[in-house]
Amino acid sequence: MMLSLARFALRRLIQSIPILIGVVAMNFVVANMAPGDLADVLAGEAGAASPEFMADIRAKYGLDQPLIVRFGLYMWNMAQLDLGYSFRYGVPVTELLLDHLWPTFLLMLTAILMAFGAGVVLGVLAARMVNRWPDYLISVTALIAYATPVFWLGLMMVVVFSVNLGWLPSSGMEDISAGYTGLRRALDILVHMIMPATILSLYLTAFYVRLMRASMLEVSGQDFVTTARAKGLGENEIAYRHVLRNAILPMVTMLGLQIGAMLGGAVLVETVFAWPGLGRLAYTAVFQRDLNLLLGLLFICSVMVIVINIATEIAYRLIDPRIPLK
Amino acid sequence: MNDRRNSFLRRFLRHRMAVAGILILLVIIGMAASASIFYPQGPWKLVGRPLLWPGDNAKFPLGTDFLGRDLLAALLYGAQVSLFIGLAATLVATLLGTFVGATAGYFGGAVDRAMMGFTEVFQTIPPFVLAVVVVAAFQPTLTTIVVAISLVSWPPLARLVRAQFLQLMPAEFIQAAILMGMSDARIILTQLLPNAVTPIVVSGSLMIASAILLEAGLSFLGLGDPNAMSWGYIIASGREVLRTDWYITALPGLAVLAAVLAINLVGEGLNDALNPRSRNR
Numbered sequence A: 001m002m003l004s005l006a007r008f009a010l011r012r013l014i015q016s017i018p019i020l021i022g023v024v025a026m027n028f029v030v031a032n033m034a035p036g037d038l039a040d041v042l043a044g045e046a047g048a049a050s051p052e053f054m055a056d057i058r059a060k061y062g063l064d065q066p067l068i069v070r071f072g073l074y075m076w077n078m079a080q081l082d083l084g085y086s087f088r089y090g091v092p093v094t095e096l097l098l099d100h101l102w103p104t105f106l107l108m109l110t111a112i113l114m115a116f117g118a119g120v121v122l123g124v125l126a127a128r129m130v131n132r133w134p135d136y137l138i139s140v141t142a143l144i145a146y147a148t149p150v151f152w153l154g155l156m157m158v159v160v161f162s163v164n165l166g167w168l169p170s171s172g173m174e175d176i177s178a179g180y181t182g183l184r185r186a187l188d189i190l191v192h193m194i195m196p197a198t199i200l201s202l203y204l205t206a207f208y209v210r211l212m213r214a215s216m217l218e219v220s221g222q223d224f225v226t227t228a229r230a231k232g233l234g235e236n237e238i239a240y241r242h243v244l245r246n247a248i249l250p251m252v253t254m255l256g257l258q259i260g261a262m263l264g265g266a267v268l269v270e271t272v273f274a275w276p277g278l279g280r281l282a283y284t285a286v287f288q289r290d291l292n293l294l295l296g297l298l299f300i301c302s303v304m305v306i307v308i309n310i311a312t313e314i315a316y317r318l319i320d321p322r323i324p325l326k
Numbered sequence B: 001m002n003d004r005r006n007s008f009l010r011r012f013l014r015h016r017m018a019v020a021g022i023l024i025l026l027v028i029i030g031m032a033a034s035a036s037i038f039y040p041q042g043p044w045k046l047v048g049r050p051l052l053w054p055g056d057n058a059k060f061p062l063g064t065d066f067l068g069r070d071l072l073a074a075l076l077y078g079a080q081v082s083l084f085i086g087l088a089a090t091l092v093a094t095l096l097g098t099f100v101g102a103t104a105g106y107f108g109g110a111v112d113r114a115m116m117g118f119t120e121v122f123q124t125i126p127p128f129v130l131a132v133v134v135v136a137a138f139q140p141t142l143t144t145i146v147v148a149i150s151l152v153s154w155p156p157l158a159r160l161v162r163a164q165f166l167q168l169m170p171a172e173f174i175q176a177a178i179l180m181g182m183s184d185a186r187i188i189l190t191q192l193l194p195n196a197v198t199p200i201v202v203s204g205s206l207m208i209a210s211a212i213l214l215e216a217g218l219s220f221l222g223l224g225d226p227n228a229m230s231w232g233y234i235i236a237s238g239r240e241v242l243r244t245d246w247y248i249t250a251l252p253g254l255a256v257l258a259a260v261l262a263i264n265l266v267g268e269g270l271n272d273a274l275n276p277r278s279r280n281r
Helices: A002-015 A017-033 A038-042 A051-060 A067-079 A093-128 A133-147 A150-164 A182-219 A223-230 A235-273 A278-287 A291-319 B002-014 B016-038 B071-107 B109-124 B127-137 B142-153 B155-168 B172-179 B184-220 B231-241 B247-274
Strands: none
Touching: A002 A017, A002 A291, A017 A067, A017 A291, A017 B109, A017 B127, A038 A051, A093 A133, A093 A182, A093 A235, A093 A278, A093 A291, A133 A182, A133 B247, A150 A182, A150 A235, A150 B184, A150 B231, A150 B247, A182 A235, A223 A235, A235 A278, A235 A291, A235 B127, A235 B184, A278 A291, A278 B127, A291 B109, A291 B127, B016 B071, B016 B247, B071 B109, B071 B142, B071 B155, B071 B184, B071 B231, B071 B247, B109 B155, B127 B142, B127 B184, B142 B155, B142 B184, B155 B184, B172 B184, B184 B231, B184 B247, B231 B247
């Protein structure tokens, strides 16, 4: 089983190579169309780099060569994960990205788990109370959640929970000056994460609530649910033991579809809360017009989407062994 | 025909939420239309004492920002920007998505595979991040913003149009048109597209809402047109004084929320009115 899963993952990775090439081509097109030549873009900005460095880049990327050769060289460098240099930070882009990866990863994972939990509980509640006021309230809230700009909601929560009530910290990932260690530090990070993770999870939660509610209503008349009722199971047990299992697969699919949008949301949420991840990095890159860093971010975000989609497909097979590993 | 339209209207109006959406939308269109009537001097002029709260001074019903610009004037002009970007980006994205989806669905085979591969690349790249990179690579102007937003918005529509076309292709009237020797362009434009127009209209209307949200996000990151007073820009500018004067941030955010909610409601109403079968889902 494990071996065949690994083989499956490998095959899906190989199948994603054309898409990855497309993503790199997209980067190449943007870098070529932007004002200034590729060397300017890769150097971070025109004039900041020494002439030797610029000449070096021009040679490395063959800027005097025809377009197709340039694309090949660009691809070759990307394949070695050489994403160029960020002059604003004075370090290679790849290093910057790896440094900022895990805060974003932590934030997104928390947000996904929160969305899953809240979506299941509220969806079950809405279905159990169908067409009564809790159901309407949940549906209307979901409708509003779709329409709310996440960054604005973040700012408003800062006003309420940080400025007025003083309950939660308004920015950062931890209180560095306090010098916490171990469990105390983890708790501090958790407190800092409450607002950004809640806001980032909002959109996905709204999807999950609707999905869970629909699944509940759909299966509630089916035979296996009647059987469960007949053998004396309570409504809660039916919901969580029988209905949830059937609703989980579409939830996993939804995650794969929404992960790109969530990364976009992370850029805005991290900007609002000064969360030191990839999104915050994107904001500083925009602010300083560091196009090469932005292209690196675009690349790594696309890779994340591909990887998470493969992970959801593997999750499928683990949840439901009937789905063949093809 | 008249009868059909009447029943469409009746179905649409029965949808109370959709009617509420239309009313909010009319208010926002009114805001955009009246901006230059009430405030011919534009939204950038410093007109009063800075940081007046709403209601402090009857001359500025919604107060002033930290430079002393009239917030109501800014919101009215912001409505123009949001509606313009929403409509323009949706138009471009709809044309692009319909073109890709229609050619893929009609020609099939290698054309289909190439077009769908292209679409998949765009669906892999996170849309907002791509929009940020495109606008940052060029100068942020209304044109680049519209291009960037439409560039990231078309793929779902392309898939939808392709699916519709694939469903229609085996139909007898299409096969007859092919046998008659009608040109490909004519079959696509006169036979297939009219039958796919309903989902295009519905998803197009919802696309306006997401375009407005995307624009607000871009302006918030400082990627708005510097000559256009947009809601996202006001939210970002109010951030500096968020702790004391949060109304500057709150009001434009509510405007975005109202606009997007209204358009979503209208879109759902359109969907239910145009596809009566899906109404009870």
